[in-house]
Amino acid sequence: MQIGTIHGFQGDECDIIISLFNPPPTISSSPDMFLNKQNILNVSISRSRDYLFVLMPDDETENLFYLKKVKQIENLIKESEHSDIHSHEIEKNIFGKKDYLEDNSFPTSHQSVNVYSEPKNEKKYEIRCEETAIDVQVSKK
Structure with missing residues (x-):
């Protein structure tokens, strides 16, 4: 198992990627914000050969509308075969x-x-x- 940042995986591929889109306490629309950078998000979701797990904030997250690129990724996921599992379901299972x-x-x-x-x-x-x-x-x- 390899664990690393998006920067560390640039150019590499793995069978399974778990991508965590964890927003900071203050979400803004700034293009300098990590989760608003298209190249960063592209690396995050394009390195898996077989499975991509995306952990992202739910719609109740304050100021989530500022994360336009993350919402675009969510919409793409919803257009394909996927499972939508909430954290409370995972906690209950574990x-x-x-x-x-x-x-x-x-x-x-x-x-x-x-x-x-x-x-x-x-x-x-x-x-x-x-x-x-x-x-x-x-x-x-």
Whole structure:
């Protein structure tokens, strides 16, 4: 299995590609925004030989209308043979509950210094994030 960024796969092909179109917290119509760049999206969806899995925000995502290229890809997918599976269905299949991750996660801000012990909250996952870092602590619960 190879894992990499779109830039790392330029020119390569794989049997299966999982392409994640994860928007930033602030979505804009700027052509400089990663998910608005046609060449980036083209590399992302054109490198699979057999299967392409596209994970993209749903229509309820705030300001999604700014991601015109992503919506074009979605429309192309809907014109071909595809399966439309929502994240809560995947969670239910994996964990047995459609909102398992939300119920078992404690999101908070990232801190400059992190010293971890067993988390004092009741959640299985503690997620700390900021602009340039994400920490995930998994408890033994």
